[in-house]
Amino acid sequence: MAPRIVNVSSDFQAKLSVPAGNLRGRANLGETHLDTLGSMNSLAQVLEAQGRYEEAEALHRQGLEASRAKLGEKHPDTLASMHNLASVLEAQGHHEEAEALQRKELELSRAELGESHPDTLTSMNNLAVVLEARGRYDEAEALHRKVLQGRRAQLGETHPDTLASENNLASVLEAQGRCAEAEALHRKELESCRARLGETHPETLTSMNNLATVLEDQGRNEEAEALHREALEGRRAKLGETHPDTLTSMQSLSSILQEKGSYEEAEQLLRQTVKARRSKLGETHEDTLMSMHSLAIVLEDQERYEEAVAVLRQTLEGRRAELGETHSDTLTSMDKLASVLQARGSLEEAEKLCREALKSRRGKLGESHADTLANIYDLGTLLVKKEEWAEAEELFREELSKCRSANGSEHEETLSSEEKFAEFLKERGRLEEAEKLFRIVLKSRRAKLGNSHPDTMRSMYELGSLLTDKEDWEEAEQLFREELEKCRCVHGAEHEETISSTERFAEFLKDRGRKAESEELLATLG
Known part of the structure; x- marks a missing residue:
């Protein structure tokens, strides 16, 4: 999980003053004194929260070496230092070294x-x-199951650490598309919290949110919305209208309302959240700016681009002032402002922002960091709109190459990159090249995720669509039939994905002159 970002103007100065002052005592205490090491760690964590990863990494490395020298490789403080260094390495996209440190920490603990x-x-x-973040879900799942088994045996079914492990296991199951298993774990966690703590305890309300999220992932938005509303009402009653947890629930509910197209209520909730956070936290507090960012997205969804741009400019200005030009949240604001500017046709200003963000990420995070790669792709997409095909293709190829190098050929990020590049090639009429990539992606997803995973089903459709363009009717039909069958099994007949799949296949049959079959298929929708 990304570290919490602290308000620079007040909280940061207060937090920095303590460790910085303590570090000035190095001359008296020495580099390896426990108080010095503690201060190094505190300062490193503040720097990490600011997004100053290289400085934080340098301090964590220094602290780890000093801890090894003074306390030994196996001391709990040394192991904690390993974890802290691994955390900041992971934030920078240095996955291999982060994993190596976590493995070393585990080996020594054992x-x-x-x-x-x-x-x-x-x-x-x-x-x-770390393994889950790298897409190695099988290994991550095995470890989470082992942790859960150990905590159940030692602490019992209802201990907070046991419930946290159930939640972690549910997360990796969700990532694999095994939403039913994840849902069962979240339901068990919620039931336990209700019995142990009561309906309105903060942990119970958090469990409601976790269950709502996995229901959203399954497209069961009505159930998810009901849980989000229950959590919000519970927090309003127990904590008050302007409590941070209440405002978080408002934001969560607004997200699902936005997804189902209830923009007016979503906007109303976000405007209340922005107003409360401005009053309670200030105009440029990170939580205020985050709510403003979300409000801009709802305005964008309603095609109210001028209002969205105005809010995003204010958000970007606030983040630049509070966090600096190169902070990840500042760059995210640049990304979103560039996106809305694109939507309203201001391509030149959008490109300038996109290039500025990319330059910052290349310098700060490195060429192969996930955020850098996403920025490369976004710039390529913008250049497609400008019909600057050559540079766009160059960027797409760069993004794919670096994604393969950083994550491996079977990682989901790599497969997604291949899929997007294949779509570009298809649009350019280079069907043979696109087909090759679509087949690679589908084969990998079948092997890794299974035939019933949503990403695999999407790959079936994408390949079928391309084969339709090539007039390879027979294989295209096989893929469309398989995708529809899997949709029905996984989601049920009334799910929006199943309905879309049915309509697409019916259109295919109609275009092939098989009108009766097409109408018969559409009749199954009721």
Whole structure:
């Protein structure tokens, strides 16, 4: 999880003053004194929260080496230093070194403390989180299951750490498209919280939010919305209208309302959230700016581009002032402003922002960081709109090449990159090249995710659509039939994905002159 960003003008100065002051005591205490090491760690965490990853990394490395020298490789503080360094490396996209450190931490914990010690289980959890981020879901799942088993045995079914492990396992199951299993875990967690803590306890309300999220992922938006509303009402009653948790629930509910097209209510909730946060936290607090960003997205969805641009300019100005030009949140504001400017046709200004953000990310995060790669793709997409095909293709190829190098050929990010480049080639009429990539993606997803995963089903459709363009009717029909069958099995007949799949296949049949079959298929929708 990304570290929480702190308000620079007040909180940061207060937090920085303590560790910075303590670090000035190095001359008296020495580099390896425990107080010095503690201050190094505190300062590094503040720097990491600011997005100053290289400085944080340097301090964490220095702290780790000093801790190793003074306390030894296996001391709990040394192991904690390993984890802290791994965390900042992961934030910079240095996945291999982060994983190596987490594995080393786990190996030492096992040797020193034993397989079932709470600290060892925590180390397993940390490694599982890194593996999940790298798309190695099978390994992550195995570790999360081991942690959950250990915590259940030691702490019991209803201990907060056990419930946290259930939530972590549910997360990796969701990532694999195994939403039913994830849902079962979230329901169990919610049931336990209700029985142990009551309906309106903060942990119970958080569990409601987790369950609502997995229901959203399955397209069960009505159930998800009901849970979000229940959580919001609980927080309003217990904590008050302007409590941070209440405002978080407003934001969560607005998200699902936006998704289902209830823009007016979503906008109303976000305007209330912005107003409350401005009053309580200030105009440029990170939470205020985040709500403004969300409000701009709802305005964009309603094609109210001028209003959206005005809000985004204000958000960007606030983040630049509070966080600096190169902070990740500042760059995210640049991305969104560029996107809305594109939508209203201001391509030159959008391109300038996009290039500025990309330059910052290349310099700060490196060429292969996930955010840099996303920025490269976004710039390529903008250039497609400007019909600057050659540079757009060059950027798409760069993004795909670096994605393969950073993540491996089977990682979902790589497969997504191949899929997007294939779509570009298809639009350019280079069907043979596009087909080759679509087949690679489908084969990998079948093997890795299974035939019933939503991403696999999308790959079936994409390849079928391309084969239709090539007039390879027979294989295209096979793929459309398979995709529809899987949709029905996974989502049910009334799910929006199943309905869309049915309509697409019916259109294919109609275009082939098989009108009766097409009408018969559409009749199944009721």
